[in-house]
Amino acid sequence: MAAMNINKNQFEQLLQGSKPVLVDFWAPWCGYCRRIGPAYDALARELGQSLEIVKLNIDEEPRLAQAEGIEVIPTLILYKEGKAVDSIVAPESKARMERFIEEALAK
């Protein structure tokens, strides 16, 4: 299944859940956001059991994006127990995203 696009309410709910949450902050006009799409969806399929892997369109939720400190997209943030533990901007490969997740989960 492809990574689901969520809104602010869903974001807040997910953050209260027990699973860590990975959010891809993106926008439709961002070329590189599309580029990471297929690999990000593959991650959602492969790691979806242990991790919520979702996307959030910053044009739909500009205030939330600002509150989360998004200045460049795509930015991926991993949240654990409701808190942002680490982020990565414009990862260059699926392997890089996997390393990021692994390292962020270990923090």
Added chain:
Amino acid sequence: MDTNRIYDMLIVGGGPAGYTAALYAARAGLDTLVLEKLSPGGQIALTHQVDNYPGFEEGIDGFDLGMKMQAQAERFGAKTAFAEVYSLELEGQIKTLETSEGSFRGRTVVIATGANPKELGIEKEAQLVGRGVAYCAACDGMFYRGKTVAVVGGGNSAAADALLLSRVAKKVILVHRRDTLRATQIYHKPLLEKENVEFCWNSQVEELIHGDKLQAIRLRNTQTGEQTLVECEGLFVSIGRKPATELVKGKLPLDEAGYVIAGETTETGVPGVYAVGDVRTKPLRQVVTAVADGAMAVAMAEEYLAGREG
């Protein structure tokens, strides 16, 4: 994809050249795997409109074109792994690629790793990427709506970037080390007519001035040595490309600029290994020449494989 299998053809890179090789290989009945670290399309995946690939009279979005090339190759049985290749063993009859998704073996290997934007090579450049320094106007231009940006370069991509940014930014300053553009004529007029585009000829960027983000650039005039400070929040570097050949350094003959030395047949110095698309030495790097390489590599690989069986 299967790490136990010996593929007929392993293709490193899923741009137009790579997926055309995959298409021809799959149609020729070769067991084919494309290793792509992110998504299909290569450099065109960041181009909003490709207007010089025949058959799409209104132009086609580069990302969509890449996805279509992948889908077309896969229709005939080619497979894709989202794998980042870490090292290659190209000698011998069975070649091995170590990747983020395990190791893969193949009888032939097609190098289709393409090229990437060149960096300026000045201090703080890497540190300021995403905080003012950018390499893709089509990707990051929207962040500079209503702001002042500079574009460095004088070729077609610099001119196209400046034109694109002029529609979004308050002001665009084109910085070029010569006194005239190298870009094809088609770009000159619209650029010169834009009221919010300024030119800094005979200039190069000496220093990036920043706090948290980029604030200004210091330019040096290449004729007079005079230095000027130009305030801008964005700096788009568009000074050409460099081949992605780190992986094959020392394994395949490269030219001075780092491109894999291969002629029209795409054969490299190693039997059963082919170089296609922008990564190969060639006079014109375009999607149409890349796809031609892909087809050629498969023709040569078929001959090579048949010769080995015979």
